[in-house]
Amino acid sequence: MPATCSACGTSPAALRRPKTGHALCRACFLAAFEEETHQAIVAGRLFRPGETVAIGASGGKDSTVLAHLLQLLDQRHGYGLRLLLLSVDEGIAGYRDASLAAVRRHQHRSGLPLHVVSYRQLYGWSMDRIARHLGPRNNCTFCGVFRRQALDRGALLMGADKIATGHNADDVAETVLMNFLRGDVGRLRRGAGAGPAGGEGAVPRCKPLRHAYEKEIVLYAYFQGLDYFSTECVYAPQAYRGYARALLKELEAARPSAVADLGHSGERLSLRSDLRMPARGTCQRCGYVASQPLCKACVLLEGLDRGLPKLGIGKHRRLRDKLQDGQPLTQEERRRLGALAEEEPPEEQVPLGELGRDEELWGKQELRGPRDLDF
Template structure:
């Protein structure tokens, strides 16, 4: 027997929201989903009228849904934003080259300008080359660090006011768990912020901060959005995968676990006598860093000097090695 939509619109329900358990029709689900993102944007004061906003576009479900929703809300509520797509080509054969085809299709569909920057172009290394040097154990460290800085470089080239990323509630809850397990209080404090400014020169915001991954998939499916769904070929060995598996187990027992973990991260306090990293400028590349030499430069210097694991681990140890090595040159990008 058909179940009626919980919003009492008279239509039959076609889905049950993982987040609330409500049975909704497609139209009411779209409206509820978009309204929640709108509330996140307004309550978090993410944008100002006239802002140029770069959407970090990978071609995956999160960034594709983010582009669709921001375009919709920008027109519906007159945000007055100029939206552009910014993509990073890490140089992963069979993954990123295919996903960028989807990004180009999204560019045409959403009528947004697109800028693509590659690791090869910026650093002289692709992820395929890096993995050949370091193996698959620590490759995600290189990719994450280089990607964050590459987004900053692209944002500066586009003269944007803000970078909007597709981080969803599941992503943030996973990061909270990872930082607790690592004892990383600095990142624990930052990862739950809806706007971060310490990661780089351009502020970043998370309009999907409270949006469940399952609902993003449902939205993309029922909207028939074009997105790339293949997992990165180097991701199965990532540490994040263990946190993700644990979180999914928790979600099956209690769907609110995801939001509960995020709220826990938001309310955690750091002791007054704990020294937190201070934002400064990297002496090599000139980008924001809490160390004299930023992590990206350490990793890149290690690759260029035939010491690929130099930047893995403690920053202080790598800095000492860099200082003592001969012919240390400034890294120009």
């Protein structure tokens, strides 16, 4: 038999908490986990009464636990929130279609409204088609950039004041590690993924689970019998994040506080005040937040639409300038930008429906869609 719960002193313990080392029984753990999430929401002033909050819902463990907790805590503590589920369909066969089915099951059980935005509707490109052009590497770059905007657009469309995402302490620690290893000073300054995460996009964001360990999220879902989807994305095995993740898990095995400590480092890191940072402006083409004339999504789309998928990846400034000046590229230069030997036939057109009209999407903010202007 395991030890007795250190909180109630009567029931057998069900887990050792990674952050504190305390052994708790199932009931005391569930209560503590819920209370700590509530405290994080209160202390961080994440929500205000009357706000509409779009929960980024992937069908995976983190967003499933987040949606469950926000609904429960909103009822228990009277936050006065209007909660919505917002999903992004990247167009990844065998992965996102199955995870969206899990979101729909959650929608039916919880009664929360659900809205799905898709890459094909927003950008004209599904991830599967992007991957066919791009090959096995860099897919997560496209997907991450596109998802950030897609969530903003979906949230605006739903009239949400805020986006809550299921990022946990492990995700935050991985991001700090990755930004540090890449020397990404801009992201480190903006909290390295640990900060309030607002201000980067069009809609403020918050991460109510950013102090919660992955182990506890998974055990919370397990003990509550929550139904979630868990399959590795087909494109993820090539991603750099996987290496940061493996390293973090080994660090955690040696010293469990490493996860929280890395998040703390990200929050506390201060940069030299004379460090020049890129000015934040808006994208000339779509009006999204950008530090360059074009936002990252528009540059990536530009490359895809020109049949040069690597245009927006890595250091190709000279070639981008050349294109901008209307100069032709050599075969070798086109090859470096990932040009395919033969063009594949365009993807079947999706009826645009209400989501395809970018003016409407961005109407509230007077922004235009990324595909509205010619390069």
